[in-house]
Amino acid sequence: MNNNFVKHKNQGHMKHTILSLIAVAGAIALGAQSAKATEYRDADNWQTAGVGTLIGVGGSVTSDFNIVVDEAQADTFTVDSPPYSVSTQNGGATFTSALGYTPGNPVLDGTVSFWLRNTDGDTITILVGIGTLLTSADSGGVVFQSQNLNLTLRADLQADGIITYTVSNTGPTAVNFDYALLSATVPDGGLTIAFLGSAIVGLGLLRRKLS
Numbered sequence: 612m613n614n615n616f617v618k619h620k621n622q623g624h625m626k627h628t629i630l631s632l633i634a635v636a637g638a639i640a641l642g643a644q645s646a647k648a649t650e651y652r653d654a655d656n657w658q659t660a661g662v663g664t665l666i667g668v669g670g671s672v673t674s675d676f677n678i679v680v681d682e683a684q685a686d687t688f689t690v691d692s693p694p695y696s697v698s699t700q701n702g703g704a705t706f707t708s709a710l711g712y713t714p715g716n717p718v719l720d721g722t723v724s725f726w727l728r729n730t731d732g733d734t735i736t737i738l739v740g741i742g743t744l745l746t747s748a749d750s751g752g753v754v755f756q757s758q759n760l761n762l763t764l765r766a767d768l769q770a771d772g773i774i775t776y777t778v779s780n781t782g783p784t785a786v787n788f789d790y791a792l793l794s795a796t797v798p799d800g801g802l803t804i805a806f807l808g809s810a811i812v813g814l815g816l817l818r819r820k821l822s
């Protein structure tokens with residue numbers, strides 16, 4: 612499991628170079644993934660009319676990621692740029708949910724990310740790889756801490772397709788919570804069976820030719 616709290620100001624330089632590299636890498640990753648796994652997502656928009664939900668010092672917000680059915684928060688939104696960098700922070704990108712996960716199906720891997728900004732215009736990103744939490748017990752939750760923000764995840768995604776999250780602000784300044792994403796991948800059993808089927812047909816044809 613890895614987790615990172617990243618706080619940074621926007622960086623506009625090298626925008627085009629980095630963007631084209633991401634486009635090529637994305638195309639390769641998409642091609643490989645479509646043959647191996649299905650990605651499920653819950654995109655939670657915490658903005659109203661372009662303004663993120665305010666979390667004051669000592670305050671918190673709690674909600675669910677749910678990849679089975681739609682639960683809360685709008686599921687399609689475009690990330691503001693500025694303040695979020697086009698090249699490194701998904702600025703200008705449109706996210707949407709991909710629901711329909713069947714609870715119990717094995718979840719290979721997952722990440723969650725949370726995107727906030729403080730009153731100085733600095734952006735704050737919380738990235739957590741949740742590999743070991745996908746099948747762990749739901750009670751209690753796991754807390755990830757940074758200087759000013761605590762993130763609590765009550766996971767066990769594979770049991771019900773739901774992860775409950777709480778973002779708490781311990782100060783010193785208020786923050787605006789803009790959006791949160793869960794991405795989880797499930798092996799594509801249907802495709803494996805299709806390949807197996809064609810291999811068996813191929814063997815049958817070969818045998819007939821030889822005999």
Ligand SMILES: [Ca+2]
Nearest residue numbers: 654655683684
């Ligand atoms: Ca949502």
Ligand SMILES: [Ca+2]
Nearest residue numbers: 655675676683
């Ligand atoms: Ca949600």
Ligand SMILES: [Ca+2]
Nearest residue numbers: 766767768773
């Ligand atoms: Ca759960």
